[in-house]
Amino acid sequence: MSSRKHGMARTRIYGIWRSMRTRCENPSCDAYQYYGARGIRVCERWQSFENFYEDMGERPPGKSLERKDNDKGYSPDNCIWAGLKSQSRNRHGIRMMTANGETRSMGEWAEVTGLSVGAIWNRIKLGWSDGDAINTPKVMRKRSSHKARRLAREGSDL
Secondary structure, three states, X not given: OOOOOOOOOOOHHHHXXXXXXXHHHOOOOHHHHHOHHHOOOEOOHHHOHHHHHHHHOOOOOOOXXXXXXXXXXXXXXXXXXXXHHHHHOXXXXXXXXXXXXXXXXXXXXXXXXXXXXXXXXXXXXXOOOHHHHHHOOOOOOOOOOHHHHHHXXXXXXX
């Protein structure tokens, strides 16, 4: 394809399109192992920059190209412009958990429940089910102060 056709060869959106194709189609690209080698392809329609641009438009500020389903290729029905938070939760290998009839990433469950990702992860490592790890409230232990522990060792009252 000739860049003279559209006059956008030096634009950010053209670079995004070119990078998408390179990581899916060029085995010499460092990222190919995570895309092309996994079977991630660019749809036939998006082999043309003009079609990609028509479907996706300009990149909104603070957003980048994201595939909704990380195991499917780049196509109009599988791609959106997404923010960093969404992208970080839609990476290959992210632990998805199902509880209460909903499937979310561990990070999303942490936000919803108020538990830390570490607490949920530790529960899973201990063999808890997804539902138990997510639905069991955090147990708050009362901590005594350093001074109270010292006085207790010495047999004093506060």
